[in-house]
Amino acid sequence: MVSRIGRNGSSNGHRRSLLNGSRYSAFSLVKHGLFADDWPRAWRSHDLRSSYDVIIIGGGVHGLATAYYLAENHGITNVAVLDKGYLGGGGSGRNTAILRSNYLTPEGVRFYDRSLELYRHLAADLNFNVMFSRRGHLTLAHNDASLRTMRWRAEVNKLSGIDSEVIDPAQIRELVPHLDTSDTTRYPILGALYHPPGGIIRHDAVVWGYARAADARGVHLHQKTEVTGIDVSAGRVTGVQTNRGPVSAPIVVNATAGWSTLISDMAGVRTPVQTFPLQAAVTEPVRPFLHAVVVSGTLHVYVSQTDRGELVFGASVDPFTSYSMRGSLEFVEGLASHVLELMPALSKMRLLRQWAGLCDMTPDYSPIMGRTPVEGFYLDVGWGTYGFKAGPVSGEAMAQAVATSATPEIIAAFGLDRFSDGALVGEKGAAAVGH
Amino acid sequence: MIQLPCPWCGPRNVAEFRYAGEVNPRPETATTTTQQWRDYLYLRRNERGWVDESWYHSAGCRRFFRIERHTESNETR
Numbered sequence: 001m002v003s004r005i006g007r008n009g010s011s012n013g014h015r016r017s018l019l020n021g022s023r024y025s026a027f028s029l030v031k032h033g034l035f036a037d038d039w040p041r042a043w044r045s046h047d048l049r050s051s052y053d054v055i056i057i058g059g060g061v062h063g064l065a066t067a068y069y070l071a072e073n074h075g076i077t078n079v080a081v082l083d084k085g086y087l088g089g090g091g092s093g094r095n096t097a098i099l100r101s102n103y104l105t106p107e108g109v110r111f112y113d114r115s116l117e118l119y120r121h122l123a124a125d126l127n128f129n130v131m132f133s134r135r136g137h138l139t140l141a142h143n144d145a146s147l148r149t150m151r152w153r154a155e156v157n158k159l160s161g162i163d164s165e166v167i168d169p170a171q172i173r174e175l176v177p178h179l180d181t182s183d184t185t186r187y188p189i190l191g192a193l194y195h196p197p198g199g200i201i202r203h204d205a206v207v208w209g210y211a212r213a214a215d216a217r218g219v220h221l222h223q224k225t226e227v228t229g230i231d232v233s234a235g236r237v238t239g240v241q242t243n244r245g246p247v248s249a250p251i252v253v254n255a256t257a258g259w260s261t262l263i264s265d266m267a268g269v270r271t272p273v274q275t276f277p278l279q280a281a282v283t284e285p286v287r288p289f290l291h292a293v294v295v296s297g298t299l300h301v302y303v304s305q306t307d308r309g310e311l312v313f314g315a316s317v318d319p320f321t322s323y324s325m326r327g328s329l330e331f332v333e334g335l336a337s338h339v340l341e342l343m344p345a346l347s348k349m350r351l352l353r354q355w356a357g358l359c360d361m362t363p364d365y366s367p368i369m370g371r372t373p374v375e376g377f378y379l380d381v382g383w384g385t386y387g388f389k390a391g392p393v394s395g396e397a398m399a400q401a402v403a404t405s406a407t408p409e410i411i412a413a414f415g416l417d418r419f420s421d422g423a424l425v426g427e428k429g430a431a432a433v434g435h
Numbered sequence: 436m437i438q439l440p441c442p443w444c445g446p447r448n449v450a451e452f453r454y455a456g457e458v459n460p461r462p463e464t465a466t467t468t469t470q471q472w473r474d475y476l477y478l479r480r481n482e483r484g485w486v487d488e489s490w491y492h493s494a495g496c497r498r499f500f501r502i503e504r505h506t507e508s509n510e511t512r
Binding site: 259261262270271272273274275319320321322323324330363419420422 | 449450453454457470473474476477478479481482483506507508509
């Protein structure tokens with residue numbers, strides 16, 4: 001069912017690594033906390049070399065995971081990750097950190113489930129606490145049409161061996177007592193798709209864990225290094241231009257989100273991507289009361305409670321394209337009214353802050369991965385609203401694609417050529433909150 | 436909050452409008468190739484800068500109009 005790519009996964013968290021004596025353990029943390037002055041940096045800075053074997057544009061979870069798996073699974077370490085800002089400053093640090101694999105298409109289900117499996121033992125693989133919390137994921141249905149889609153998804157999921165079932169309002173009440181499951185609301189809750197393996201994770205820790213592990217294996221991480229051009233000659237990529245000078249490389253991977261169109265355009269590759277902002281918000285921390293992730297497509301909202309006690313709210317994408325990451329008052333008003341329809345008891349909660357991230361939406365709500373008409377230029381883009389949960393599997397598959405020059409089977413359906421062949425992977429029913 | 440200048444109703448809150456996407460001329464159906472048609476269906480420029488767009492004033496005059504909007508600052512002209 002789930003194809004095993006590379007070596008990763010077999011060790012299942014028992015990998016003993018390496019490297020320069022900086023392994024974290026309970027003992028080393030206590031010792032260091034008591035007796036040392038300062039904590040060493042988790043990764044190093046380097047001068048930019050004039051050439052690398054592989055250049056990865058974008059220092060988020062996708063780019064860093066690709067670099068890590070290139071080094072770990074394929075022994076390719078002459079790799080540079082370039083980011084115009086700081087590591088994890090884009091979508092990787094702006095998402096709502098929800099993990100799940102209950103998608104609608106068999107291709108999607110298999111793909112995201114592999115990611116969930118990698119996430120499950122990521123802390124041990126990277127020797128970094130990523131705070132994965134499996135707590136169950138509920139997608140509410142407020143009308144017959146969504147209940148039908150939930151049933152459909154549950155059956156597709158079960159065929160792939162994924163724990164996923166439609167439950168009724170009484171069962172929902174048991175899992176989340178604070179939800180208003182009465183039939184007097186504007187959109188009464190008719191049922192939900194329940195996915196016990198879903199959960200949340202600390203997204204910054206995932207980025208830092210991959211960065212530290214990639215650095216320890218010899219990968220160069222270059223922050224504040226903006227790519228300003230991509231050199232292509234005779235249909236082959238030969239390197240990139242940056243604000244720190246030119247770098248040559250036979251392979252360049254576009255692992256950016258939000259600005260991916262601008263990078264693809266530099267190589268002359270056109271992609272069916274449109275950039276929409278997505279806004280999210282977080283409340284003051286309160287005692288733990290919400291033990292599952294709750295999503296409502298009809299009300300355009302998802303809610304989870306972090307380990308610190310804050311409630312994290314996310315929404316669907318803004319109604320028009322933009323590269324602006326400013327929040328709007330309309331969003332907060334709409335969000336608050338929707339959250340209160342779900343959980344009236346939250347009416348006295350105060351929002352601490354709101355923010356926006358950029359989402360690269362594709363026509364079929366599936367990513368664009370793999371080769372392009374330009375030899376050596378690879379895409380890992382079009383991550384819409386589902387990029388963070390796919391980080392590990394994308395890194396693993398992109399590393400394999402780059403190292404072996406063959407498209408791994410698990411991403412074969414996500415190629416750029418599907419938009420000229422017409423073989424789209426329609427994932428809207430499970431990927432779009434606004435659906 | 437951003438405002439859009441509707442040519443019929445004047446400047447109004449963007450919440451009154453429906454975004455109809457960047458202007459994307461439809462190829463001549465009699466002579467177009469499959470590839471051209473699929474490009475028309477799926478590909479957009481998605482530029483960061485001034486973009487020609489169509490909007491629909493759904494909560495107002497209910498007319499379509501074209502406008503140039505800057506996709507980073509959200510200014511219009």
